[in-house]
Amino acid sequence: MIPPKPPVRPEKVSLLTYLRLFRQDILSAQPAKLYRAWMAEFRTPFFRSYMINQPSLVKTVLNARPRDFPKSDRIGAGLRPLLGNSVFLTNGATWERQRRIIDPAFEGGRLRDTFPAMWAAGQAATARMGGGVQELEELTSFAAADVIFRTLFSIPIEDRIAQAVFSEFRDYQRTQPILNLAAFVKGPKWMPRLFSKRTKETAHSIRVLITELTEARMAQIKDGTAPDDLATKIMTTADPETGETFTTEEMVDQVAIFFLAGHETSASALAWTLYLLAMFPDWQEKLAAEAKALDAGCDFKVMSKLRLSRDVFREALRLYPPVPMMVRESKCPENFRDRAIKPGAQVVISPWHLHRHTRLWDNPDGFDPTRWATENGKQCMRDAFIPFSSGPRVCTGAGFAMVEGPLLLSMLVRNFRFETTERTPVPVAHLTVRSKDGIWLKISKRTDDA
Ligand code: HEM
Numbered sequence: 001m002i003p004p005k006p007p008v009r010p011e012k013v014s015l016l017t018y019l020r021l022f023r024q025d026i027l028s029a030q031p032a033k034l035y036r037a038w039m040a041e042f043r044t045p046f047f048r049s050y051m052i053n054q055p056s057l058v059k060t061v062l063n064a065r066p067r068d069f070p071k072s073d074r075i076g077a078g079l080r081p082l083l084g085n086s087v088f089l090t091n092g093a094t095w096e097r098q099r100r101i102i103d104p105a106f107e108g109g110r111l112r113d114t115f116p117a118m119w120a121a122g123q124a125a126t127a128r129m130g131g132g133v134q135e136l137e138e139l140t141s142f143a144a145a146d147v148i149f150r151t152l153f154s155i156p157i158e159d160r161i162a163q164a165v166f167s168e169f170r171d172y173q174r175t176q177p178i179l180n181l182a183a184f185v186k187g188p189k190w191m192p193r194l195f196s197k198r199t200k201e202t203a204h205s206i207r208v209l210i211t212e213l214t215e216a217r218m219a220q221i222k223d224g225t226a227p228d229d230l231a232t233k234i235m236t237t238a239d240p241e242t243g244e245t246f247t248t249e250e251m252v253d254q255v256a257i258f259f260l261a262g263h264e265t266s267a268s269a270l271a272w273t274l275y276l277l278a279m280f281p282d283w284q285e286k287l288a289a290e291a292k293a294l295d296a297g298c299d300f301k302v303m304s305k306l307r308l309s310r311d312v313f314r315e316a317l318r319l320y321p322p323v324p325m326m327v328r329e330s331k332c333p334e335n336f337r338d339r340a341i342k343p344g345a346q347v348v349i350s351p352w353h354l355h356r357h358t359r360l361w362d363n364p365d366g367f368d369p370t371r372w373a374t375e376n377g378k379q380c381m382r383d384a385f386i387p388f389s390s391g392p393r394v395c396t397g398a399g400f401a402m403v404e405g406p407l408l409l410s411m412l413v414r415n416f417r418f419e420t421t422e423r424t425p426v427p428v429a430h431l432t433v434r435s436k437d438g439i440w441l442k443i444s445k446r447t448d449d450a
Pocket of ligand 1: 398
């Protein structure tokens with residue numbers, strides 16, 4: 001049984017068809033050969049992009065010489081109304097300074113401090129979950145947003161502002177298909193202007209709400225009444241090089257990206273993992289048995305017992321990497337696989353294709369959480385598994401997500417059983433990898449103690 005995979009397009013299509021397919025969904029717009037190619041060139045009259053699938057080239061771009069392959073401004077332009085100058089978009093000295101301030105908040109020790117808030121969000125998600133046939137992406141988005149608000153600002157999703165931010169973000173997501181195109185195509189400069197008035201308005205109202213939260217927190221920090229959460233940590237950390245802390249404006253930019261990057265991605269991963277568990281009930285039962293360790297109560301140490309949950313979550317991140325592709329721009333003339341790459345060309349790294357590469361992985365499209373203990377799995381983990389990217393620009397929330405994912409998963413399967421329905425999800429790329437018409441599962445409360 002092979003988990004859902006998007007259809008591929010025919011090898012040869014006209015440019016217009018190609019652009020139309022791109023606009024719909026970047027995954028199904030690709031030919032099958034990308035799953036076995038080391039590199040591919042997209043050549044059109046307007047732009048050239050190169051997708052690299054060869055592990056050594058991916059390492060060159062992400063790990064060895066990241067300064068020569070900064071993030072493309074073109075993508076940034078599309079997200080800027082919402083994210084301003086956030087760490088996700090900046091490059092160079094600004095980006096380095098932002099990471100110096102943000103990174104300490106996500107270090108191992110802090111994760112332990114964050115754990116009770118995650119646990120509380122997991123309990124709330126379990127309490128909210130009803131039975132019957134339900135759409136999972138909606139439920140996991142709510143749960144992941146709750147995790148972010150509780151860990152960042154010590155408020156639950158039921159809070160007035162948290163609710164408003166969550167629903168405005170949902171609207172924002174729906175106005176995004178153009179981003180797919182902008183991400184891949186080094187298109188004309190006017191491309192970002194295609195962003196609708198509605199998108200800009202939504203971005204503005206999200207920022208107004210986040211500013212309210214951030215200003216209130218600034219005041220609490222001054223009063224000495226601020227809770228010890230991620231927001232306080234980030235807002236009180238001074239850049240070790242300059243001694244400066246973030247201004248309110250800069251913090252608003254960062255909160256916007258934490259919320260976006262932190263909840264969309266985890267929601268996608270959780271929903272696909274639950275679908276996989278419904279497809280493979282024997283694994284679901286194994287996880288439910290392992291999850292009995294949670295009965296001992298809220299203690300970070302339990303994470304070391306949720307090993308199967310972690311392996312399953314990892315396998316879901318392999319098959320359905322929430323961020324399916326990343327784009328960089330080459331600054332210098334390069335030679336990749338005997339092809340000359342000019343400065344300014346787009347270099348696309350595709351976790352989606354790398355994670356299912358037929359020349360790298362055993363059983364690339366199959367679901368096999370035991371693979372991580374095999375030689376092939378270990379090798380591929382080092383060379384061809386980048387759900388959080390890699391190198392200096394690696395996801396700041398990677399450690400956080402690897403606690404949140406397995407924890408919430410275990411809490412849910414400890415209490416519920418998930419079964420497939422006749423609706424098979426079709427993966428498509430929105431801001432993250434989602435299902436075209438949602439992920440529908442039948443949910444029932446576990447009454448047995450199995
Ligand atoms: C399963 C969950 C997650 C996945 C798969 C994921 C994946 C990624 C990936 C692939 C990138 C790099 C994007 C690029 O270079 O174009 C990234 C960056 C980022 N992520 Fe995550 N992420 C997840 C959860 C989180 C969480 C929970 C947070 C914060 C609470 C977070 C915050 C960020 C930030 C701030 C960046 C920008 C880092 C930089 O450019 O320096 N992510 N994430």
